[in-house]
Amino acid sequence: MDAEPTSQTLPTAVTHLVVGAGFAGLGAAIRLDEAGESDFLVIEKDGDVGGTWRANTYPGAACDVPSQLYSFSFAPNPEWTRSFSPQPEIHAYLRRVARESGVLDRFAFGTTLEEARYDEVARRWVVRTSRGEITATTLISGSGGLSEPRLPEIEGIEDFRGELFHSARWDHDVDLAGNRVAVIGTGASSIQLVPEVAKVAAHLDVHQRTAPYVIPRNDRRYTRVERLLFRHVPAVQKAYRTATYWGRESYVPAFVRQPRLALPAKKAALLNIARGIPDPELRARVTPDYEIGCKRILISNTYYPALARDHVDLVTDPIVRITGDSIVTADGTERPVDVIIVATGFHTTEQPIAERIHGRGGRTLAEVWADTGMASYKGTTTHGFPNLFQLVGANTGLGHSSMVFIIESQIAYVLDAIATMRIHRYAALEPRRDVQDAWNRDLQRRMRRTVWSTGGCASWYLDAHGRNTTLWPRATFTFRSLLARFDVEAYDVEAHRTDERIPA
Numbered sequence: 001m002d003a004e005p006t007s008q009t010l011p012t013a014v015t016h017l018v019v020g021a022g023f024a025g026l027g028a029a030i031r032l033d034e035a036g037e038s039d040f041l042v043i044e045k046d047g048d049v050g051g052t053w054r055a056n057t058y059p060g061a062a063c064d065v066p067s068q069l070y071s072f073s074f075a076p077n078p079e080w081t082r083s084f085s086p087q088p089e090i091h092a093y094l095r096r097v098a099r100e101s102g103v104l105d106r107f108a109f110g111t112t113l114e115e116a117r118y119d120e121v122a123r124r125w126v127v128r129t130s131r132g133e134i135t136a137t138t139l140i141s142g143s144g145g146l147s148e149p150r151l152p153e154i155e156g157i158e159d160f161r162g163e164l165f166h167s168a169r170w171d172h173d174v175d176l177a178g179n180r181v182a183v184i185g186t187g188a189s190s191i192q193l194v195p196e197v198a199k200v201a202a203h204l205d206v207h208q209r210t211a212p213y214v215i216p217r218n219d220r221r222y223t224r225v226e227r228l229l230f231r232h233v234p235a236v237q238k239a240y241r242t243a244t245y246w247g248r249e250s251y252v253p254a255f256v257r258q259p260r261l262a263l264p265a266k267k268a269a270l271l272n273i274a275r276g277i278p279d280p281e282l283r284a285r286v287t288p289d290y291e292i293g294c295k296r297i298l299i300s301n302t303y304y305p306a307l308a309r310d311h312v313d314l315v316t317d318p319i320v321r322i323t324g325d326s327i328v329t330a331d332g333t334e335r336p337v338d339v340i341i342v343a344t345g346f347h348t349t350e351q352p353i354a355e356r357i358h359g360r361g362g363r364t365l366a367e368v369w370a371d372t373g374m375a376s377y378k379g380t381t382t383h384g385f386p387n388l389f390q391l392v393g394a395n396t397g398l399g400h401s402s403m404v405f406i407i408e409s410q411i412a413y414v415l416d417a418i419a420t421m422r423i424h425r426y427a428a429l430e431p432r433r434d435v436q437d438a439w440n441r442d443l444q445r446r447m448r449r450t451v452w453s454t455g456g457c458a459s460w461y462l463d464a465h466g467r468n469t470t471l472w473p474r475a476t477f478t479f480r481s482l483l484a485r486f487d488v489e490a491y492d493v494e495a496h497r498t499d500e501r502i503p504a
């Protein structure tokens with residue numbers, strides 16, 4: 001597949017407009033097509049499918065969810081070479097699935113959603129894109145929860161004269177070899193790229209604000225026999241997937257109810273430090289002071305040994321200023337640097353797309369959520385935003401398993417909603433306010449006992465009010481069963497007028 005726009009002229013009207021061509025948007029497109037809902041368009045701001053797996057090309061990028069679970073259930077991948085897949089394999093998988101699914105003719109690459117407004121009279125979404133206006137009955141957003149890089153607000157950062165880029169916007173033209181490099185942040189992205197940068201940089205400063213828990217990465221190459229079996233005996237791969245799913249699901253109680261069940265993981269993390277770092281002083285500085293699981297648990301065998309290398313310094317004094325050619329920390333030390341890599345994460349609880357989607361009365365999602373934080377119904381639909389479906393919406397994220405499972409659960413729910421609209425000739429539906437409020441009250445009540453609330457840390461899971469509006473606090477099979485049927489009784493519906501044309 002080439003990366004050029006496959007749809008040169010945009011249609012002016014479609015039944016379903018899908019935003020984003022990552023796992024969510026691509027999965028939605030394939031399932032819509034299978035369901036006979038073929039009048040859709042997928043708009044994607046970039047030039048290719050893949051979403052986060054296209055955007056994150058930093059050295060060492062790989063998935064920390066096992067490969068067998070990190071694929072569509074309807075498109076198993078016998079080609080995985082390892083138990084944890086590197087980014088290029090996942091991107092290649094998504095490109096292959098897209099190519100073979102026959103839906104790419106309805107993808108418009110290089111097309112950005114600039115504004116979407118719900119027209120309450122026509123009961124359609126009017127979407128202004130970078131390449132023209134499109135109207136649609138349903139708007140299905142798969143724009144991703146971790147797609148908008150968050151840049152740190154540090155005095156003087158704009159004055160830096162060297163190279164500076166975010167981990168999710170890796171600048172491959174910058175040669176790190178022989179340079180003095182600084183990495184800001186020690187989250188999931190950082191701990192993967194730091195060992196790779198350390199291999200080539202003349203000197204590396206790793207700026208840590210909060211120490212993460214890093215447990216060993218039990219990654220291995222699949223044997224030739226395993227790969228042959230995956231290819232020729234699909235039941236074997238299915239069994240691997242099932243075992244992985246339940247293995248991962250067994251972690252849920254430790255996160256949501258009994259943090260002490262995570263004690264073995266905590267011991268493994270401390271052992272990982274002891275094995276990787278000989279210096280007791282450095283060991284102490286990388287040892288977290290909060291409960292494991294409060295922030296995302298990271299996996300690596302190479303991060304701690306990289307920090308222990310002679311030309312790598314872990315800096316824990318807070319950064320106060322960036323100058324034209326250095327980083328200055330609170331203790332007054334000024335460290336010269338040629339390249340700064342900001343691995344400071346993403347906008348998670350205040351998503352920029354929320355400012356561009358206007359529902360009833362012209363109010364944006366961002367305005368509606370300003371006081372409550374992100375709050376939807378079943379993480380998918382939102383009161384005041386008829387016929388808007390968000391994949392990977394509020395409280396659908398996971399700390400332990402595959403987001404593809406969540407995405408597929410949501411897509412099934414959306415398809416059932418669309419089928420319901422067709423059967424009953426509904427022009428519009430939106431969740432009832434009381435039902436949505438009850439859903440969110442229940443979620444927040446459950447959140448109170450989770451390690452994300454009680455573990456004594458700050459994390460990207462929590463919004464400015466300290467509410468966890470990002471994670472799902474129950475088993476993933478519960479999420480799936482709650483979304484198994486479109487519960488029209490939870491919705492306000494509007495029927496089509498008798499004179500109205502029903503979308504194709």
Ligand code: N01
Binds near residue numbers: 062188207210
């Ligand atoms: O971002 P993060 P990420 N000054 O937000 C620090 C997924 N993912 O890109 O902890 C100094 O986790 C911040 O410090 P603190 C995964 O879900 C998956 O690494 O807030 N430091 C933290 O250390 C993951 O959770 C995979 O105190 C600043 C770091 O920057 C999510 O993406 C791989 C700072 C940000 O960490 C995000 O991961 C990669 C500042 N001003 C990502 N601001 C895999 O599957 C922030 N920090 C492997």
